[in-house]
Amino acid sequence: GENVEQHPSTLSVQEGDSAVIKCTYSDSASNYFPWYKQELGKGPQLIIDIRSNVGEKKDQRIAVTLNKTAKHFSLHITETQPEDSAVYFCAAKPSLGNQGGKLIFGQGTELSVKP
Amino acid sequence: DTGVSQDPRHKITKRGQNVTFRCDPISEHNRLYWYRQTLGQGPEFLTYFQNEAQLEKSRLLSDRFSAERPKGSFSTLEIQRTEQGDSAMYLCASSRTTYEQYFGPGTRLTVT
Numbered sequence: 548g549e550n551v552e553q554h555p556s557t558l559s560v561q562e563g564d565s566a567v568i569k570c571t572y573s574d575s576a577s578n579y580f581p582w583y584k585q586e587l588g589k590g591p592q593l594i595i596d597i598r599s600n601v602g603e604k605k606d607q608r609i610a611v612t613l614n615k616t617a618k619h620f621s622l623h624i625t626e627t628q629p630e631d632s633a634v635y636f637c638a639a640k641p642s643l644g645n646q647g648g649k650l651i652f653g654q655g656t657e658l659s660v661k662p
Numbered sequence: 663d664t665g666v667s668q669d670p671r672h673k674i675t676k677r678g679q680n681v682t683f684r685c686d687p688i689s690e691h692n693r694l695y696w697y698r699q700t701l702g703q704g705p706e707f708l709t710y711f712q713n714e715a716q717l718e719k720s721r722l723l724s725d726r727f728s729a730e731r732p733k734g735s736f737s738t739l740e741i742q743r744t745e746q747g748d749s750a751m752y753l754c755a756s757s758r759t760t761y762e763q764y765f766g767p768g769t770r771l772t773v774t
Contacts, residue, residue: 553704579761590666590753590765591705598761636704640760647718648760649695652704 549574549641553653560627561661568656570637571619579640580613580620581650584633591636595622627660634658664688666766668754674772675744682740683769687756694737695763696729698722699751705765711737744773 550573560566572580578599583591597604597611597620604611608627613620624631634657638650667686675681687694692713697705708727710718713734723729726744731737741748751770755763 551704581762583765588767590668590767593762593764596762638704647695647710647712648693648757648763649707649710649718649720650705650763652706655702655704 549577549639549651551637551639551651551653553637553656555656556654557657557659559659559661562627562629564627566622566624566627566631566658566660568622568635568637568658569619570621570639570653571617572639572651573618574639574641574651575615575618576642577618577639578642579648580611581638581640582609582611582622583636583638583652585636585655586633624658627658629660629662632658632660666754666756666764668752668766668769670769671767672770672772674774677744677746677773679744680740680742681744681771682738683752683754683771685737685739685754685756685766687736687754688758688764691756691758691764692734693757693760693763694731695755695757696737696739697753697755697765699753699768700749705753708739741771744771746773749773 581596610623637653694711696708699705711731751768
């Protein structure tokens with residue numbers, strides 16, 4: 548079935564360093580890949596997304612890259628700040644038989660940015 | 663605030679009781695999703711509505727679960743005869759297209 552694997556499960560960086568989170572997906576027909584940030588006690592917040600016809604997208608300190616051949620995509624956060632500390636989830640939208648747009652999520656990465 | 667809202671935010675119930683959660687989507691969004699999230703895991707899809715029609719249900723949604731969206735606006739998720747394994751965060755999301763989904767704050771259910 549559809550599956551999204553996310554690594555690492557925890558990531559600790561020093562403030563100002565970069566952080567990279569990687570995901571792989573199983574359904575080669577997936578066509579949409581969002582990233583969510585979830586803080587304690589809150590719902591997931593959409594921070595950036597990419598569609599399958601684009602290889603890279605950037606928004607200020609956040610960028611996402613997509614390699615359709617290898618079926619993996621990555622989140623890059625530069626110049627990390629303590630407020631970036633949260634759990635980050637990748638997701639993929641399978642295409643086949645998925646007219647509604649349900650998302651398949653990875654297991655999450657707990658990012659800790661140390662001042 | 664015009665985001666997705668959910669009520670209640672927390673619910674503690676005894677095993678065997680019925681519970682109902684409510685979700686109010688972003689006003690112009692005709693698509694509504696329910697997900698369940700357990701501790702340390704990503705959200706798992708439960709069901710999807712387009713307007714008032716329930717178009718997809720996950721195999722996770724047992725017969726004890728039912729969802730409605732009677733007028734194509736707010737939605738309710740009911741769990742009958744709750745079990746301890748139902749303890750989780752229940753998340754609602756809405757969207758205008760099949761792409762960007764915006765999540766509410768969730769309802770945390772604890773079954774004792």
